[in-house]
Amino acid sequence: MKQLLPYLKNYKKDVVGAAIAILLSVFTTLYQPVLLQQVQAELLVGQSGAVLRDTSLLVATGILAIVSGVFNVFYAARITQGVVSDLREDTYAKIQTFSLANIQKFSSESLSVRLINDMQQVMNMVMTIFMQLLRLPIMMIGSFVMAIVILPRYWWAVFVMLVLVLGIGSYVLGKMTGDFEKFQIYMDKLSGRAGEFLQGVRVVKSFNQEGQEISKFNKDSDDLNQINIRIGYWFSIIIPAATLVSYLTISLVVYLVGTSILSHPGDVTVISPYVNYVLTLLFAILFVGMAMMAISRGNVSLKRIKEVMDTEPDVVFNDQAPKDALAGSIEFRDVSFTYPDGDQPVLKHVSFKADPGQMIGIVGATGSGKSTIAQLIDRLYDPTAGKVKIGGSNLKEVSEEALHKTVSYVLQKPVLFSGTIADNLRQGKADATPYELERAAQIAQASEFIQTYGDSFNHEVEERSANFSGGQKQRLSIARGIIADSPILILDDSTSALDAKSEKLVQEALEKKLSKTTVVMIAEKIVSVMHADKILVLDDGKLVAQGTHQELLKSSPVYQEIYQTQKAKERKEDL
């Protein structure tokens, strides 16, 4: 809860407004039964002037209760919206500083549940605090004291009732707290499941896996339901049990007052306000129970948000370093790397150099560590051991801006965002001119299909880029990578969905038009990189050979094997 205090400071006036409104509202609630008792007593003795005065006062306190209630809601809502939206923005900004390793540790689904569902729970908690928390203890103590003051002879009845109802409430709340925690964890799981299905919907459909996906989803949904039912079950016990205890107390007191009315005739006027105070006490306790539930639930969520806020980004940039682009050289010096959730190194003592303007090919079996090298060049992760340098500087000493100006990374799986084609290309260079858009599209062999759209670069990309083929998406993401004219361009198997002719055209265009750019080309097929200035051969995380195609054919058995296997396969396909 301490975590919310700095946010509350921005809403001091609203907090004061809410507190004043609550105090007024509590005062009117507790004062009304006293006025009622006075009116009854005055009616019995026929004091019509006093009846009129106190009835008017009763109406006035009623109006005050309504007005203060409205103001209370107004201020509480302003505080809640303000505090939670500030907290949400800060949490989102914090997530933006996370490295891939940070995100992987939480899982992207859990982060989105924390940003949306957990924030909603915190919102309920803050609203409850400013609507109920100050009011309820005063109401509880006030109605308890007033019930004793107006009927002191039976003080023990209301005391026993209080103990019983509080006992039931704290027992039930204790049972529920663990379930709130489980609820949020099941929410993470369920939204992870839904996210995975939606991302892989094509695979699910083509492999006819809908039935299996539905049963997995239903199982997680049932688990969530079970928790919800259990929470509802405890909730359904607390209200009838507490109400029963209160009505038994009232019946007992009415019976006791009835049997002793002759010796205490004044008690007639006490019954109605007494019932009022006992019921106020009951509702105050019930609302405290509900408020405690909202608070305990909100606290669970706040703890989950705090975990995000307290996480230090794994990758920290040097903000003091120059912001200009660096030269296009790359050096790996004895680099080893293990993924945060892995137990085996996926890169082992890798060392190589690339000079500005060179084309570097990286080949190796699937899972040999090719993409990992690319991710280390773009500093998505830091090496576990060794150094990665670009432009002669250790990446740990480079500013984030300089790195992003120097390295352009075209991912293995092309990702486009909803918006127009131009919007997507301009993610590579925000102020790209139409000429630059066209040049990048031509190099990536995307120009031809873009021109088939009447609206050309203004053609809309649908959500998850569903209106483009795999090859078109790859061409557009290559164009986005090219447009910035960065000194280093990484193409991570980025031409795999292109036909052989288009792939060759992209390579020729890259060689001709980006001759000063250091291109790191990761490829499954050797034919895609055989013209590179240097080819790195990876085998199970180790750099087993490096050199030109001709050199490797002579010196590297691994390279020869890959090349011969691929050639044999090609021949078979040609037949």
Ligand SMILES: Nc1ncnc2c1ncn2[C@@H]1O[C@H](COP(=O)(O)OP(=O)(O)OP(=O)(O)O)[C@@H](O)[C@H]1O
């Ligand atoms: N985010 C990750 N977390 C944990 N392990 C990972 C992660 N990404 C990759 N790996 C593991 O690291 C190893 C190297 O993966 P990498 O993606 O670098 O291989 P690759 O040579 O690019 O493979 P491919 O040709 O199939 O793309 C693999 O064993 C893979 O399972």
